[in-house]
Amino acid sequence: MEQWIEELLKINDEDEKKTDKQMKIITAAIEIFAKKGYSASSTNEIAKKAGVAEGTIFRHYKTKKELLISIVAPMMTKLVAPFILRDVEKLLASSHHSYEHFLRELMSNRIQFIKKNTSIIKILLQEIPFQPDLQALFVKYVASNVYTKLYKIVEHFQSKGEIISVPPPSVVRFTVTTIMGHLLVRYFILPDLKWDDEKEIDHTIHFIMYGISNTPKEDESS
Amino acid sequence: MEQWIEELLKINDEDEKKTDKQMKIITAAIEIFAKKGYSASSTNEIAKKAGVAEGTIFRHYKTKKELLISIVAPMMTKLVAPFILRDVEKLLASSHHSYEHFLRELMSNRIQFIKKNTSIIKILLQEIPFQPDLQALFVKYVASNVYTKLYKIVEHFQSKGEIISVPPPSVVRFTVTTIMGHLLVRYFILPDLKWDDEKEIDHTIHFIMYGISNTPKEDESS
Amino acid sequence: MEQWIEELLKINDEDEKKTDKQMKIITAAIEIFAKKGYSASSTNEIAKKAGVAEGTIFRHYKTKKELLISIVAPMMTKLVAPFILRDVEKLLASSHHSYEHFLRELMSNRIQFIKKNTSIIKILLQEIPFQPDLQALFVKYVASNVYTKLYKIVEHFQSKGEIISVPPPSVVRFTVTTIMGHLLVRYFILPDLKWDDEKEIDHTIHFIMYGISNTPKEDESS
Amino acid sequence: MEQWIEELLKINDEDEKKTDKQMKIITAAIEIFAKKGYSASSTNEIAKKAGVAEGTIFRHYKTKKELLISIVAPMMTKLVAPFILRDVEKLLASSHHSYEHFLRELMSNRIQFIKKNTSIIKILLQEIPFQPDLQALFVKYVASNVYTKLYKIVEHFQSKGEIISVPPPSVVRFTVTTIMGHLLVRYFILPDLKWDDEKEIDHTIHFIMYGISNTPKEDESS
DNA sequence: AATGAATGAGACTTCATTCAT
DNA sequence: CATGAATGAAGTCTCATTCAT
Numbered sequence: 001m002e003q004w005i006e007e008l009l010k011i012n013d014e015d016e017k018k019t020d021k022q023m024k025i026i027t028a029a030i031e032i033f034a035k036k037g038y039s040a041s042s043t044n045e046i047a048k049k050a051g052v053a054e055g056t057i058f059r060h061y062k063t064k065k066e067l068l069i070s071i072v073a074p075m076m077t078k079l080v081a082p083f084i085l086r087d088v089e090k091l092l093a094s095s096h097h098s099y100e101h102f103l104r105e106l107m108s109n110r111i112q113f114i115k116k117n118t119s120i121i122k123i124l125l126q127e128i129p130f131q132p133d134l135q136a137l138f139v140k141y142v143a144s145n146v147y148t149k150l151y152k153i154v155e156h157f158q159s160k161g162e163i164i165s166v167p168p169p170s171v172v173r174f175t176v177t178t179i180m181g182h183l184l185v186r187y188f189i190l191p192d193l194k195w196d197d198e199k200e201i202d203h204t205i206h207f208i209m210y211g212i213s214n215t216p217k218e219d220e221s222s
Numbered sequence: 223m224e225q226w227i228e229e230l231l232k233i234n235d236e237d238e239k240k241t242d243k244q245m246k247i248i249t250a251a252i253e254i255f256a257k258k259g260y261s262a263s264s265t266n267e268i269a270k271k272a273g274v275a276e277g278t279i280f281r282h283y284k285t286k287k288e289l290l291i292s293i294v295a296p297m298m299t300k301l302v303a304p305f306i307l308r309d310v311e312k313l314l315a316s317s318h319h320s321y322e323h324f325l326r327e328l329m330s331n332r333i334q335f336i337k338k339n340t341s342i343i344k345i346l347l348q349e350i351p352f353q354p355d356l357q358a359l360f361v362k363y364v365a366s367n368v369y370t371k372l373y374k375i376v377e378h379f380q381s382k383g384e385i386i387s388v389p390p391p392s393v394v395r396f397t398v399t400t401i402m403g404h405l406l407v408r409y410f411i412l413p414d415l416k417w418d419d420e421k422e423i424d425h426t427i428h429f430i431m432y433g434i435s436n437t438p439k440e441d442e443s444s
Numbered sequence: 445m446e447q448w449i450e451e452l453l454k455i456n457d458e459d460e461k462k463t464d465k466q467m468k469i470i471t472a473a474i475e476i477f478a479k480k481g482y483s484a485s486s487t488n489e490i491a492k493k494a495g496v497a498e499g500t501i502f503r504h505y506k507t508k509k510e511l512l513i514s515i516v517a518p519m520m521t522k523l524v525a526p527f528i529l530r531d532v533e534k535l536l537a538s539s540h541h542s543y544e545h546f547l548r549e550l551m552s553n554r555i556q557f558i559k560k561n562t563s564i565i566k567i568l569l570q571e572i573p574f575q576p577d578l579q580a581l582f583v584k585y586v587a588s589n590v591y592t593k594l595y596k597i598v599e600h601f602q603s604k605g606e607i608i609s610v611p612p613p614s615v616v617r618f619t620v621t622t623i624m625g626h627l628l629v630r631y632f633i634l635p636d637l638k639w640d641d642e643k644e645i646d647h648t649i650h651f652i653m654y655g656i657s658n659t660p661k662e663d664e665s666s
Numbered sequence: 667m668e669q670w671i672e673e674l675l676k677i678n679d680e681d682e683k684k685t686d687k688q689m690k691i692i693t694a695a696i697e698i699f700a701k702k703g704y705s706a707s708s709t710n711e712i713a714k715k716a717g718v719a720e721g722t723i724f725r726h727y728k729t730k731k732e733l734l735i736s737i738v739a740p741m742m743t744k745l746v747a748p749f750i751l752r753d754v755e756k757l758l759a760s761s762h763h764s765y766e767h768f769l770r771e772l773m774s775n776r777i778q779f780i781k782k783n784t785s786i787i788k789i790l791l792q793e794i795p796f797q798p799d800l801q802a803l804f805v806k807y808v809a810s811n812v813y814t815k816l817y818k819i820v821e822h823f824q825s826k827g828e829i830i831s832v833p834p835p836s837v838v839r840f841t842v843t844t845i846m847g848h849l850l851v852r853y854f855i856l857p858d859l860k861w862d863d864e865k866e867i868d869h870t871i872h873f874i875m876y877g878i879s880n881t882p883k884e885d886e887s888s
Numbered sequence: 889a890a891t892g893a894a895t896g897a898g899a900c901t902t903c904a905t906t907c908a909t
Numbered sequence: 910c911a912t913g914a915a916t917g918a919a920g921t922c923t924c925a926t927t928c929a930t
Contacts, residue, residue: 164436177408203392210433212385213385496891497891544879573792607879614866654876656841657876659828718916
């Protein structure tokens with residue numbers, strides 16, 4: 001992976017120091033929240049699976065919701081980590097890569113990430129609709145980072161002639177919905193289908209770039 | 223809309239006869255389930271909003287879960303209604319439409335459907351991961367209908383030369399994830415963005431067909 | 445069976461006129477009360493088994509408890525029927541039977557009765573401790589009839605020299621507890637043992653009369 | 667009381683350590699179950715009488731039925747404790763007592779026991795017909811212990827010539843039904859009569875041994 | 889007379905949270 | 910720090926009973 005994209009992951013990973021018990025609680029909570037959903041999980045069950053007393057949970061987290069947030073909030077940042085890096089322009093200027101290449105790297109990188117954090121992301125997806133706290137965080141990171149950064153990247157490759165000149169928001173939205181759509185379907189909606197991931201990524205990127213039509217495009221206006 | 227596609231919707235919509243109270247219960251339940259999630263909703267709250275006694279709910283639905291299922295299960299069928307029609311081949315043979323056209327009709331049709339049933343679909347999406355009953359239904363309808371039907375449609379348009387000749391499953395998956403992805407993002411993940419739906423559909427379909435690359439495709443292998 | 449004992453059963457059996465539905469309700473109630481106990485039986489279940497609407501039960505019986513009483517109270521009288529007949533003295537005077545004979549007839553008569561009414565008697569036994577109404581009836585019939593009548597009978601046979609001259613109450617109590625005990629054990633506590641009823645009755649009566657000791661009794665004081 | 671019979675009671679009575687609240691719950695439950703029957707008793711009422719929160723009951727007993735069982739099951743063992751001791755033969759061999767004596771000791775011993783545990787035994791009697799769990803325990807302890815042990819005892823005293831030579835099962839059943847019958851009537855069916863217990867026991871045992879007939883028995887066949 | 893939908897009190901049970909140890 | 914017994918509010922569900930049809 002190229003250096004500039006590697007930077008995408010330089011998000012501080014320090015999970016503050018957690019006691020042993022605290023880690024056990026979090027691990028148990030993740031497992032149970034992911035399996036039954038936040039509301040349907042009981043602190044009692046979490047305590048049992050963690051091998052601690054129920055009271056111990058509340059020594060570390062004032063409420064059950066605080067436990068949820070503490071698990072899920074950091075994920076928020078990491079999910080969009082690749083777009084948080086500061087000097088996109090510099091990076092783009094100093095490199096001569098294609099949008100296709102960028103997407104390919106982005107996708108396989110995020111897939112690695114999802115594989116490592118499936119449970120937490122599942123919890124996140126489940127609870128975002130019901131937790132205003134999380135929604136606020138989501139808007140903060142996604143809206144203000146992902147989209148603005150992507151606009152610039154798209155504009156960059158439009159100016160280099162790689163991407164057709166439709167309004168960048170359209171391209172961004174298509175890119176985002178297509179990739180997110182693929183990942184949602186692949187990892188959360190139909191994870192049990194037999195997927196050939198290598199090919200799947202290849203096809204997805206290729207289709208995003210060139211479509212599935214056999215007819216040459218006359219002019220690429222929308 | 224062309225006639226053959228209109229047939230897609232001929233799913234009987236008659237919601238058996240429900241008593242007045244039963245309708246009130248269902249309406250209230252939909253609203254509350256959608257807002258707080260199934261587990262976090264209380265039958266007490268539903269009863270209050272429906273203006274009935276709590277016991278009345280349990281006269282019509284043995285358990286809270288049965289209430290959920292009765293709301294959400296029929297949606298399953300209707301969601302994939304366009305793919306349940308029998309003689310796809312005939313329809314395709316007798317018509318001279320393009321895949322692009324088909325997708326466009328399909329999308330705007332499903333969007334109408336989503337708009338009319340946003341809440342229920344939201345509940346469905348939330349609860350599928352936790353309700354094996356629903357998963358079973360989902361597999362039954364999606365797997366056995368949508369995919370097999372789509373394969374045939376894609377093959378048809380490949381034989382007519384409209385679609386590049388990659389394995390149909392790839393095309394189907396790309397189509398499905400892209401459209402589902404768009405709809406999920408548009409209506410459930412970021413419904414509050416300012417969307418210009420007309421254009422959005424146009425772009426999405428166009429991109430699916432022709433991609434976003436400016437460079438003519440050399441060869442359309444995978 | 446001798447005529448004087450036959451009179452024991454001349455209790456009016458007329459079950460007032462009951463409608464068809466009413467009979468179905470009673471039959472169902474008996475079955476369910478006997479199986480699960482009064483408190484654990486629901487009017488809903490009774491209605492279902494009876495094939496009537498729940499409301500119909502309450503048209504005939506103001507409350508669930510009234511239904512219970514209406515089933516169980518008449519049994520009270522019939523249980524002790526043999527002792528309700530008026531002129532015991534006459535009967536005894538005019539006949540020259542033995543106490544042993546009397547017991548034998550009594551026992552087999554009551555066994556027939558129990559066999560025909562096992563369920564109702566079971567309900568009665570279960571509910572007497574909790575229903576003051578029933579207790580009152582029980583005391584009324586048992587105390588005022590059975591014991592006083594039996595005293596006279598025992599005295600009669602003592603005066604004829606057949607029974608040892610201990611205070612009649614002792615003999616009565618022994619007779620009653622022994623026979624009731626046998627019947628309770630035989631029909632309600634261990635009904636599933638393999639019983640040879642003929643022999644069982646024989647032995648019981650014989651033991652009551654002559655005991656199980658091998659040594660001749662010197663004197664029969666207590 | 668002779669030593670060998672004293673052994674009959676060496677069943678460990680230690681009620682594991684129960685917390686203060688737990689004891690209060692059990693005490694309250696016994697009282698209320700005995701008064702109203704299991705089904706008609708509410709956990710709410712039990713909690714109030716015990717002076718604890720309703721939730722506390724369910725911290726100690728997963729369900730209301732578990733509470734019942736925990737009260738009633740141990741009584742099962744203790745009820746038949748005198749028959750659980752192992753080496754009946756040895757005891758009999760080494761002692762030179764009469765069956766009459768044995769019955770007398772047994773009865774007064776069981777009466778003491780009943781007096782101490784009237785409520786629990788009442789609950790037990792009420793609920794056995796409806797609780798398969800309890801039935802299983804009853805069969806296990808009664809069938810396999812009481813009867814087999816009693817057979818041996820009876821045979822022993824038959825061989826010593828004290829008991830008439832009818833088949834032991836007959837003697838055992840008569841003994842059991844007579845004594846159980848007496849105890850049931852005395853303590854559970856008509857506890858409010860004025861009983862002179864000393865005399866009552868005397869008479870009962872005497873009657874069991876020698877019957878109530880004044881005429882000497884010719885031959886003691888059945 | 890019969891129905892069965894509706895009721896609301898109350899049943900059993902769960903749960904997040906507290907607090908003395 | 911950790912525990913786990915205790916809490917009481919709230920949850921799901923049942924029930925005897927009523928009443929308009």
